[in-house]
Amino acid sequence: MLQMGDEVTLYTVVFVVVLLASRSPVWTTVLTASLYLFLVMFRFPQAPASRARQVLRPARGAAGSGGVSVVAHRGGGHDAPENTIAAIREASKNGATGVELDLEFSSDGVAILMHDETVDRTTNGSGPLSQMSFSELRKLDPAAKHRLRDKFAGERVPTLEEAVEECIKLQLTIYFDVKGHPDEAAAALKNLFKKHPVLYNSSIVCSFEPKVIYRMRQTDPEVVTALTHRPWSLSRFGDGAPRFSSLWKHHWTTLLDVLLDWAHHHVLWKLCGISAFLIQKNFVSPDYVQYWAQRGVEVVAWTVNTEVEKQYYQEQLQVNYITDSLLEDCDPHY
Template sequence: MSAKNTFEWRYPRLIAHRGGGFMAPENTLAAMRCGHEYGFSMLEFDVKLSQDNVLVLMHDDTVDRTSNGIGLAASKTFRELSELDFGAWHSAFYTGEPIATFLSVARFTQENNLFCNIEIKPCPNREEETGILVANAARQWWHHSHLLPLISSFSIEALAAAQKTAPELPRALLTEDLADNFIEVLERLDCVAINIKQSLLDQEKIARIHQAGYKVCAWTVNDYQRARQLLQWGCDALFTDELLRVTPEMA
């Protein structure tokens, strides 16, 4: 029996994007605390590998945008990444914020009873390797938890590796288009949901995906009226950066 038929969907309808949305430097432990403080009970974040295979939180392939360093993340060891400032780009308040490890965020979210969407964000040519290591770590660190994380990725190769490594962890396909064969891909990866670019959604598409047996999560919804519309159409979850206006109270 497929995961979509056996998994009980318990995730909140509002999810803080990259931890703290616009309010804190993305993918840092400070961002996770910020999302929690703003009342979100589910946080989304990106995980990739350092050169020496430490699982860290980062979105981009390079460190340029979100740190005071330059260059490819895949070319830097964890020690080198740890020497960079991942907060100053956001605001003076967060200057000195270090890169977050996957382990530190796993500990924080579990201790505070928070759900997670873990996005596998592999560096180029490390898709399978990253999928395996992220899934192995999640399986180990959430082994005794009743709040299983949702594993997602744009990379079909990474998601397939996670499926093979830890099939018990629920998965969602991340996509910015809706290919004709998307149901087939969801079935092959034994997903429970599709995380889809919000501009692609209308009421008919949400109904179609639901009829196929999958949940619909929309990214990234920062407009209050659009958030209300998607929720009224039955969207199962929304990712948002706008923690002040698109709030859990809406759901």
Template sequence: MDQTLIKLLGHSFHLIILYYGTLRLLSELGFPATGLLFALGILAIVYYFRVPAPNPKDVEAILGKDMTDLPTIDKKTPEYLEVVAHRGAGIDAPENTLAAFKNCKENNCNYIEFDVSMTADNVPVVFHDRTTGRLADQNLEINKTNWATLKKLNLSIKHPKRERFPRTTISTLEETVTHLLATGQKMFIDVKHKDPRLIKVILDIYEKYPQLYTNALVTSFFATIIYRIRRRNPKIVAAVAWSPEVIYYASKVAYEGGPWYSKLYLRLADIIHEWLLPRFTYFLVGFSVLLLHKYSVNVKSVYDWKQRGVRVIAWTVNHATDKRYCVEALMIPYLTDTFEENASNPALDADVPKEYLTY
């Protein structure tokens, strides 16, 4: 029998035995209110292991004032965050490159979201995909290739604006951080993959550059990664990103295929994750921002998360009407791939796995 199936069956039996066995034992001992005790037990565990959220003033130092707290929005004052350049606005310039970040500065965008991955020789680099084929002329796996090889790739070669950016290359995390600190641009550092090496990388970069405490936040689709980072350094301001079926589409199963039970397991994990996020996860992890997919954002979701002390930022918003809706109706910031109105990029719209486009 497939080893994955054996493990899944084992976990299922453990949960069944733990749940029903515990309730039966408590009932035999004369405790009829087992449901209440079970709930209190979960609450006690979550409270014990939680990482408190940072002081709201520390969050404001990075993001500025919350738009929903402002009586009016004055376009002439930079006291609130409106636009974050997703991968450095990858439609306007080759994504996640220093050239893209410079282009953002020229467009008066001072908030940059970029992705961090690890090379085979443990160099943290700024890159989104698992492989380089979507952007470069060679298809190499980032975590199986040395930095000496990766830094030679030209990331402009497939970009529609390659005439303006004839050659751009992958940069290291440190090169990116020092560049953005020098230009006064603030950072959304996205831990892209569930790679435990990246936890130490993030902790080390904050220790080396303490300015990041007021100039950056760390984000990931994996709340467990954010928890492990903040558990060791609660001063780090963090965000969790979410969209429907995020666990499924962040896995290899989504684009490489896999057995039906693996897909079922991931679908169930998404249902549980969605249920836990506003009930336990935010309290346990202590994240300050929720990056919420644009199709899941509405007035109620913004209001509900605000009651928990969590700001909402929509992603990824590229059309002018959607941008106005976020800022003027919902009064929340948004991540965007472009500063142009209704632009598109063949490199982003190509027939490639969904996780390349959104996660």
């Protein structure tokens, strides 16, 4: 829950901004009160703390003195072809506590594992997912462009169901990264949780899109959820380079980034009732971890890919982290 200081700060900022914009005390009071009522009426409470801790701090495979969870990004895309059954198995063999898996859908509505909107980067195929049926995807080779493709020949694009069953068998925590399709994703995940109740205590649903998390909580408020965020994501790429050459577009999206960041930290997390906040590693600090701890929210850092960084997160910050490799240093995937 927000602390009292947060409540006062939030509504004070809204009141002052609206007052300066409208110069109407009446309208300012009405709009600020409306925001308060909206949050009171439509926000979701956080999942029970005991359940969130089981998911985020499982006893199995925890590293470091603080029981830090090490989560394989896309199943550990450096050690095996990303988002495949082979990646899940390799992650378990290499000591991961859990795996982060990307949920997408074929054109005929089958829930599958895939990070991109097209199959070009990871498979021997080409084209958008939205135009490919599951039977067509099943014929592709998801190991085709991986550095260890010879070792993992014969892999197929897995269904969400297949991946979940493998994770349950290996006792891995699952971080479901939902790329979009809030209604379809919520329905698919609800069916999975109904079929495999163990997921309530061994998985978390994450997304960059707050509407996805809100829809998930509407569909099943017992599910542990998280928002994923990278500051300046609208105006800059993951490596920091500007997205737009146009100066006015860059400044406009920078302003939107400021507003989005403020919303994540002061409104959206509370509205969705999240239990964790997944944040790009460069923005994690002891003060930042403490900020969220005071609100009953765990910080998970991504993507942590060097041994020095891993030691820092495990031993100093004692926060969970997501990594592309459990075996060696590698370049980050944003």
